[in-house]
Amino acid sequence: MxxxxxxxxxxxxxxxxxxxxxxxxxxxxxxxxxxxxxxxxxxxxxxxxxxxxxxxxxxxxxxxxxxxxxxxxxxxxxxxxxxxxxxxxxxxxxxxxxxxxxxxxxxxxFLKEVEALFVQVLVLAREMKLLKLGHIALDGTKIGANASKHKALSWAHANKIEAQLRREVQTLLALAEKSDRAAIPDGMDVPAEIARREDRLSAIAQAKAKIEQRAGERHQGEQQEYEGKSAKRKAQRDAGKKPRGKDPEAPQAGPKDADQVNLTDEESRIMPVSGGGFEQSYNAQAGVDTDTMMVITAHVTQACNDKREVVPTLEQIRSLPAVLGEVKSLITDNGFFSQANVIACNDAGVEPLLALKRESHHTPLAQRFAPDAPQPQSTDPVVQMAHRLGTQAGRTLYGRRKQTVEPVFGIIKRVMGWRQMSMRGLAKAQGEWSLVTMAWNIKRMHVLRAA
Structure with missing residues (x-):
């Protein structure tokens, strides 16, 4: 048988x-x-x-x-x-x-329409009683651009190549003017060689213009930061206090030698990645509900760090339909912390829990179970937030950040296998990130409904 x-x-x-x-x-x-x-x-x-x-x-x-x-x-x-x-x-x-x-x-x-459908999926999850907003954990992850970092042109190299090409053009023009044609090497087409170099010079000029534009935008931001720090130190001196540290140095205008633009996807940026090194990337942000692990907000930025991503997240939270509920708090690591971000959260009616520094992995036992410190009398929003983070309830809530948003990134990258953009340009990267996070949300809803 x-x-x-x-x-x-x-x-x-x-x-x-x-x-x-x-x-x-x-x-x-x-x-x-x-x-x-x-x-x-x-x-x-x-x-x-x-x-x-x-x-x-x-x-x-x-x-x-x-x-x-x-x-x-x-x-x-x-x-x-x-x-x-x-x-x-x-x-x-x-x-x-x-x-x-x-x-x-x-x-x-239809990438733009997908961003609207992303919100529809959240509303549907609410109708299915799978989602009710409360606490949002925000973080960012580097996603590879559809471009190689080796296809980037730096300011210093652009100037070097530009000077070399101009010398070659002058040499070719001199050859073309000579009456003795025997001076021209066999097989050389002088007009074609000149045209080829002129085309490269035009491309380099466009790349340099983009680098100069970015340098101008960076200088504007650095100048505002410098003026803010200088004004703060002046106010301390006027009050009879001695500011700590050295006075800030005024930023230098113009491009730096290392400033560069990618010739394949000019809107992507060279960014440091986990594990060391640099890659041509975008910074994908996600605000994740701590109870359900569903992505509530999603946007893509060209910034290497996360300092300026709290305000765009708050704007997305503000635009969500009221039926989803109210976001009570925003939880982030210290990469998002700034006094301006704390104030922005308070103005939006969202309690900020932005870490002030890197948290140690092994908190002493006595510190973990210590009673809450008395409420500070200061009206400084950063002091008040630091007190909330130090309470038992604040530590418990902040502890949920790592088990919320970081696993979402891990599953998207490892299980769903999405580590690189399929299309080029910031707008397309934003649309594809909405598509990816919507796919994650539907997959998560499937698990939640079964549970």
């Missing part, structure tokens, strides 16, 4: 197979379709003119992208292939097979 399950590839189906019967009832693909069917896609459908051959419905294309991103399939070509090879992708696509060009064009075309 055979111990093996019979294998028969020749017998035809007695009835036409149904893709619906091949998926478990609690499969993520079913949930993705269920969620998308409840979204208002009118902003997408109205942009189809109705001319030519029939188009794939936006619900199908969006479902394929979301299910693909949720399962680590980001390439439009791989999604097209999966619509033939994978039962789950076949189910989402309703047994149709949109080609990779259709998927890529849809993703590029």
């Amino acid at each position: 055979s111990r093996f399950v019979p294998v028969d590839r020749d017998t035809a189906y007695l009835l036409p197979p149904s893709v619906d019967e091949w998926l478990p009832s609690d499969h993520l693909a079913r949930f993705v379709v269920e969620v998308i069917e409840q979204l208002d896609l009118s902003e997408l459908t109205r942009q189809y003119a109705g001319r030519g051959s029939a188009a794939h419905h936006p619900a199908v294309l969006l479902g394929l992208l979301i299910y693909g991103y949720a399962n680590g399939v980001h390439s439009s070509r791989k999604i097209e292939r999966a619509s033939y090879d994978s039962v789950a992708f076949r189910y989402v696509a309703a047994n149709t097979h949109p080609d990779h060009d259709t998927l890529a064009t849809f993703r590029r075309r």
Whole structure:
């Protein structure tokens, strides 16, 4: 008697197979379709003119992208292939097979609309009783740009190459003016060589103009910071106090030798990454609900650090529908701390819990269980926040940050496999980050509903 399950590839189906019967009832693909069917896609459908051959419905294309991103399939070509090879992708696509060009064009075309759908998914989660806002943990992570850091041009190198090309152009012009043609090497086309160098000089001039523009913007910010510090120290001196440390130095205008622009994606930036080194990247920010681990706010920035990302996050929180509830507090590490950010949180009606310094991993036992210090009499918002962070309740709430936002980044990068932008430019990076975080939220809703 055979111990093996019979294998028969020749017998035809007695009835036409149904893709619906091949998926478990609690499969993520079913949930993705269920969620998308409840979204208002009118902003997408109205942009189809109705001319030519029939188009794939936006619900199908969006479902394929979301299910693909949720399962680590980001390439439009791989999604097209999966619509033939994978039962789950076949189910989402309703047994149709949109080609990779259709998927890529849809993703590029409707990135802005996806940002609005991101909020619709949050509202749907609230209606399903899976989400109620309370405490938000904010953090950022570096996501690779669709560009190599080796395709960047620095200010110093641009000036060096520019001078070399100008010398070569002068040499070629001198050769062209000579009556003795024998002086020109065999096979050299002087006009073509000059034109090639002129084209490179034009490209370098454009790159230098962009570097100068960024340097001007940086100098403006540094000048404002310098004036603020100088005014603060002057006020201390006027009050008869001696300021600590050295007086700040006035910032220098103009580009620095290391300032650079990427020739592939000029809107990306060289950023330090975890583990050491630098990569061409964007800084992706996410505000995550501490109770459900769902992403509530998401935006992309070109800044290497997180100091200026609290205000954009508060603006997103302010624009959320009231039905989602009220955000009580914003929790961040010390990379977000500044007095201006603390004041901005208070003005927005959100309690700030911005770490003042790096927290030690092993707090002494006596300190962990010490009673709360008395309420300070100072009206300084930073002093008040420091007191809240030092209380038992504040330490407990801040301790939830690492187990909230950092696991989300880890799952997105490792499990969902998304570590690099597919498209170039800040606007497209913002749209794709909204798509990624929406895929995460739907995947998380699927887990929460099962629980």
